[in-house]
Amino acid sequence: MTKLQVEGLSAFYGQSQALRGLTLELSGGEVLCLLGRNGAGKTTALKAIMGTVPPSSGRLVLDGRELTGLPPQEIPRAGIGYVPQGRRLFTELTVWENLEIGLMTRKTGREALEHALELFPVLRERMQQRSGTLSGGEQTMLAMARAMCLNPSVIMLDEPTEGLMPSAIAGIREAVIRLRSEGVAILLVEQRVDAVLPVADRVAFMDHGEIKAELPIAEVRANPDLLHHYVGIAARPARPATC
Amino acid sequence: MDLAPYLLLAGLEGLVQASVLMLTALGLSLVFGVMRVVNVAHGEFYMLGALIAWACGAYIPGPPVLGFVAGLLVAPLAVGALAWAADRAVLQKIGYNPEGTIVSTIGMLYILQQGALLTFGPDARAVDAPFYYTIRTPWFGYSSYKLFTVAVAILLVAGLWLLMRKSKVGLLMRATQFDRETALNFGIPVGKVYSAVFAIGAMMAAVAGVLVVPNQQAHYLMGTDPLLLSFVVVIVGGLGSIPGTIAAAVLIGLSDGLLSVFFSPTLAKIVSTLLVALVLIFRPEGLFTVKGRRA
Incomplete structure (x- = not known):
């Protein structure tokens, strides 16, 4: 069942458009990963969902409840948890x-x-x-x-593995997998492809404030060139989800 | 009379001044610490507290203690409500923009000052102390009311500390102070927290005004000196630091008392201004702030 529905979300920093019509759907027990280079608009996407970067247009629906236009402090109260970049x-x-x-x-x-x-x-x-x-x-x-x-019914994680030791990364990954198994919908922003591949169900590639492609994880694994194309790096072999 | 009694008297006077200053400066520091608003109108909340105390004393029949107690209750409530409304109507509307808040609080200063002039007139108003009892020492007698002022100030500061450290409201205020955006991300109603903080800051100043008015007359221009001294205290103690503000208020109050008794009040002001300049040059984070930490 769809937990989070985002339709045509746009946001600006002053005159500069940072998010262009972001559209995504997220179901319970699913991990959707936003991948992209620095400045692609990943963090802005999360901030626009949380309302701390006010969206200029678009819709936000959580568990069938319309959240569009609510003040920022009402978004977490509705059930969206957020782990911001840099914690x-x-x-x-x-x-x-x-x-x-x-x-x-x-x-x-x-x-x-x-x-x-x-x-x-x-x-x-x-x-x-x-x-x-x-x-x-x-x-x-x-x-x-x-x-x-x-x-929360949805948790958004913005680069949770940034600057962490491998042992700590494994702990975070286990927690994500556990939450997913409990039916929590997870929106994960990452730059580390190796941190994404073991846990994601789908990957959305972002560039210039919009989603350029959204693919199931199996397709991403099968086409490492995609990673090179959208993120600018070669994919390392994916580790199993239990590591 | 040898030096010791003079020192004792100057120390007591300094302590009284420090306690009133501590209340006023804590209000200013709290507002700056949480909201990042430099409230230029803060001294006018102090002035309003004093004038409301005078009005309570003048219009409530009976012994002075009745009017005083009424003033102690009514002044902070009325001034707090006014500050809350000012925050909602002005500061919130301009999005707490730093330059905008300075200009708008200057505007509030003039509106409150001229409003007080229109309402209460230009005359200084004397207020009776709620009780007259002189504490006798071998060298001089000292007003028990002044020591009462110190005790009330200490109680209020302890109350503020408990509010900030031990209550859920205080936790929300501290969280908002540390990171406004993350506070929003956790559902903290930052706008309401700001309004409450602005009102509490004004209430502290109003209580200080009520406490001080039996020792000095109420007057529509009386807000300027405490504002300047509060800025001195807040800068010396470290912007937004409550323990720093308390320590700086005691330091400035005592030095002001001692210098005023032994030399002149003018020299006391010169020294405190010089201290601010030195702090701004050599330790801009304040004398009592550990770098990178605020309490």
């Missing part, structure tokens, strides 16, 4: 306070928190630690856990 934790607040903000958003209870901590148990020991003092991997886990505290 954007409240670094002066403790781990618990970061999570508490997530819990307050939709008034989700202990269950949402326990679910997040079950996925990232290391955070249990760090509850009173200032989040800015966590390692990069732990910060990404906290950013994901904070978004999970919303008990």
Whole structure:
């Protein structure tokens, strides 16, 4: 069933059009990956969905509910969790306070928190630690856990593996796979193709603020030239989803 | 009389000044810290607090303590409501644009000042202290009301600290202060938080005005000095830092008291202005701010 429906979303930075009629659909238990070069409009697409870059046109529907035109603070309350690029934790607040903000958003209870901590148990020991003092991997886990505290039906992740050690990347990948198996729809923005191929169901290639092609992952795997064409890199062999 | 009593007297006067300054400057610092708004009209909220306290004292029959208590309740509520409305009607409409907020708060300053002149007139208004009790020392007697002022200020600052550190509202304010966009991404109603912060900042100034008015008369131009001193405190303490603001208020208040008693009030102002200049040159993040951190 379609969870998130985006139709013709456009956005500008001043006079410059950064997003041109973005259209995508995302079902529960599905991972759609947005791939593209720097400046292709991937992050802007997520920000326009969240409303922090106000869309100039387009529609946004979540679980059949029209979200178009709602103020930005209503989008997460409707059930879209967002892990922004660079994690954007409240670094002066403790781990618990970061999570508490997530819990307050939709008034989700202990269950949402326990679910997040079950996925990232290391955070249990760090509850009173200032989040800015966590390692990069732990910060990404906290950013994901904070978004999970919303008990969202859609999670959008903007380059969650950026700057992480391979062991931390594996942890994040496992969490994505687990969320997908639980029926959460995931919109993943990445530049690391090797981080995408094991978890994505579909890939949308973005360039100049629009989706140029959207393909099932099997087709992307079968045609490495596509990656070279749209992202400018050669694809490395895909690792299995369980790694 | 030897030096020690003078020092004690100057220290007490400095402490009283520091406590009032701490309240006013904390309001300014809170508004800047969370909203990044330089509120040039902040001193006028202090002035309004003082004038409302005078009005309560003048129009509520009975002993002065009744009017004072009424002033302590009515002034912050009325001024807070006014600030909340000003935020919704003006600052929010201009999107908290930094230059725009400075210009518009200058406009608010003149509107409030001239509004007070029209309403209360140009005369300075004396307000009775709620109680008269002199604390006797071997060298001099000291007003118990002034020490009451210090106690109330400490209580209010403790209350603000608890609000910011221990309450959910405070958590939302701190989150908004650290990262407005991420706050929006987590459903925090940033507009409402800003309005609340602007109102709380104004309420702090209004309470300071109420507390100070039995020691100095209420007047429509009385907001200028506390505004300038608050800016001094906020710059010395570190913009947006609550502990820094408290420490700087005590420093500036005490130095002001000591220099005023031993030399002259003018020299006290010169020294505090010089301190601001030195801080801006050598430690622009403030004397009491750890680099990269704000409380």
